[in-house]
Amino acid sequence: MTEEFPGPKTKAVLERGITLFRNGLKFESEMEKAGRRGFRAVRQIVVDKAKGDFVWDMDGKRYIDFQNGWATNPLGNTHPEIIEAVHQAQNRYGFHYDHPLRYDLAEMLADIMPAKALPRFNYEVSGTEAAEAAVHLALTHTKRRYIITFDSSFHGCSIATKVLGGYSAEKSTYLESWAGGAIKAPYPYSDQIPAGMDESQYVEYCLWYLDNHITSCIAAKDNIAGILVEPGLAEGGNWIPTSGFLQGIRKICDANDWLMISDEVLTGLGRTGKMWGVDHYDVIPDILVVGKNLSGGIEPCAGIAARDDILGDNDAFSSGSTFAGTPAGCAAGIKTLEIYERDKVVEHAAHLSRVAGDIMSGWEQYDIVRQVRASGLLMGVSFKKPHDAPADEEDWWTARAVRGKMLEHGVWAISDQAVTIRMYPALNMDEKVLREGLEVMETAIRHVNEHGHTEGNMPPYPTGSAGF
Ligand SMILES: Cc1ncc(COP(=O)(O)O)c(C=O)c1O
The missing domain is CATH 3.40.640.10 (Type I PLP-dependent aspartate aminotransferase-like (Major domain))
Structure with missing residues (x-):
């Protein structure tokens, strides 16, 4: 599984970015440099489909979405009522x-x-x-x-x-x-x-x-x-x-x-x-x-x-x-706030944050976890390198490795070149999905904690979006 991830279709799209986007010119030389030291490519996906609590990559693999359009999908992906309200506004007003x-x-x-x-x-x-x-x-x-x-x-x-x-x-x-x-x-x-x-x-x-x-x-x-x-x-x-x-x-x-x-x-x-x-x-x-x-x-x-x-x-x-x-932007905002009130979305988010807090409360026991920090569903875990890691290893590689393992096992979270993995689930996420996502995350932490990692310093593929 590790060898084939990301899958061939996702990889093919990411590779198109090498000639199109930022830092593509130095990509090959950076890959070669990292490869000589035995590191694997940083895992990335390209979203082919998004629905509710999930996204799918170009190879049809499904991920629990903790990335959340960089915290822009309060009600999950492609919410049908919001799409309908936006379409109505576009049809009626254009711009x-x-x-x-x-x-x-x-x-x-x-x-x-x-x-x-x-x-x-x-x-x-x-x-x-x-x-x-x-x-x-x-x-x-x-x-x-x-x-x-x-x-x-x-x-x-x-x-x-x-x-x-x-x-x-x-x-x-x-x-x-x-x-x-x-x-x-x-x-x-x-x-x-x-x-x-x-x-x-x-x-x-x-x-x-x-x-x-x-x-x-x-x-x-x-x-x-x-x-x-x-x-x-x-x-x-x-x-x-x-x-x-x-x-x-x-x-x-x-x-x-x-x-x-x-x-x-x-x-x-x-x-x-x-x-x-x-x-x-x-x-x-x-x-x-x-x-x-x-x-x-x-x-x-x-x-x-x-x-x-x-x-x-x-x-x-x-x-x-x-x-x-814009009419469409305002329609999206109005429908979003209506659903917040109807479905008590903020209260649900507060409940989910307590569930997540309970699950994450023991994570600081892992050697590589520096701190778990959250306010509601603004959640993050910061990492440090394992105690026996080489001196020149950087802490953010550990975060990258955990996040890579999470992706491999179907959970998508944010970790740019930072020591913190951030999780922004939808405010109305199904509690079962939240629990499953955090369980996968803990398994990834445990894996990297026990086995160390050989990824994290490969250059990311240049992508059309900030797709870390
Ligand atoms: C606190 C804060 N202010 C401003 C911005 C910029 O927002 P935008 O990316 O929509 O321009 C961001 C984006 O992440 C943010 O987190």
């Missing part, structure tokens, strides 16, 4: 900027915003655009120049969101001159805790950095517009902040007259077992960024919600490109 569905969805969103305190909405196409829009709104509302963001955060793939996010110093090369308005602060995640500090001391330090270090050494507090924060680092490795950190940010924002912007593109709309990530911390942001799940897994839809006084009267702010708030 026009103004149509009644924009109003309907904005009303529904106002109703579910934290404490109903963010009643105004501005549509965007993607989470990237929405995060940028939130920052522009904050700058223009406060008439200030700086935004504080965090290392290891992720806000998108435009130049602005790259410099706002936690790109490493190396990856930020050539972007230096674009980063003038972003001030980076440490996010208190536990791998970074300096020696001698415990977690709560490090949280205190990070808050001190925001409130004191930045304002005394980097920018005057009256020139800072706000803090852009994810209430749970997702792309940055599934780090879940403490209440003290999020509540501390709220207090600092209030004390300094800064805006708190919560980027909920990934944590929002039920992913964490509550409607919004901030709901776990009892804080209300001034601006909230939403995307991903709002698409219902069918049609992009994103935007920002804000307080009346922030978005209700601001001539300097403008945003919303041609395809922001």
Whole structure:
């Protein structure tokens, strides 16, 4: 089985990517280099069909879907009611900027915003655009120049969101001159805790950095517009902040007259077992960024919600490109929210997260497991190399090896070049399927724990999507 995976049809499609996509030019030489050291190709699939909790590759092999369109399918793949609603909107409106569905969805969103305190909405196409829009709104509302963001955060793939996010110093090369308005602060995640500090001391330090270090050494507090924060680092490795950190940010924002912007593109709309990530911390942001799940897994839809006084009267702010708030995107969002209410989807997600928590609670006993971290169905497991591994082996190879074994046995999760495997099951996943997927994952962990691995450092096939 190992030799034939991925199957021939999947492999043939992946190979077409070598001449078409990023890094194809260096693929052969990298494969040869890795092959000389005895490593296997990183496993990848190409989705040929998607339905409910599953996807199928080009060879007809079925996988439990923990990848979830990169956390964009809250109700599973190709939900028929959402597809129907999208088709109806397309048939009726085609594409026009103004149509009644924009109003309907904005009303529904106002109703579910934290404490109903963010009643105004501005549509965007993607989470990237929405995060940028939130920052522009904050700058223009406060008439200030700086935004504080965090290392290891992720806000998108435009130049602005790259410099706002936690790109490493190396990856930020050539972007230096674009980063003038972003001030980076440490996010208190536990791998970074300096020696001698415990977690709560490090949280205190990070808050001190925001409130004191930045304002005394980097920018005057009256020139800072706000803090852009994810209430749970997702792309940055599934780090879940403490209440003290999020509540501390709220207090600092209030004390300094800064805006708190919560980027909920990934944590929002039920992913964490509550409607919004901030709901776990009892804080209300001034601006909230939403995307991903709002698409219902069918049609992009994103935007920002804000307080009346922030978005209700601001001539300097403008945003919303041609395809922001399409009829199809809004129809997808409306149907998704209707199903959330009808099927109590967020409650189901919270239940599933307890089931998953019970199953994963013993995993830290494995030598290669560093930590299990989850908030609702924002789930991740970070890995380290086995204790007897060669010195030059890197921890992320272990994550890759586990994830490869999972794929081989029919479970698809996310592991890019990182030490963490992330799992984003649909919020309405069948409990039996969730249990089966996690059982396969534990078997994969046990296998790599016992046998080590010989994969992980082969170059991935260049793919048409981020198909890790
Ligand atoms: C927190 C956060 N903000 C923004 C984005 C960017 O969203 P999009 O990829 O839809 O542009 C992402 C994407 O993963 C995200 O996780």
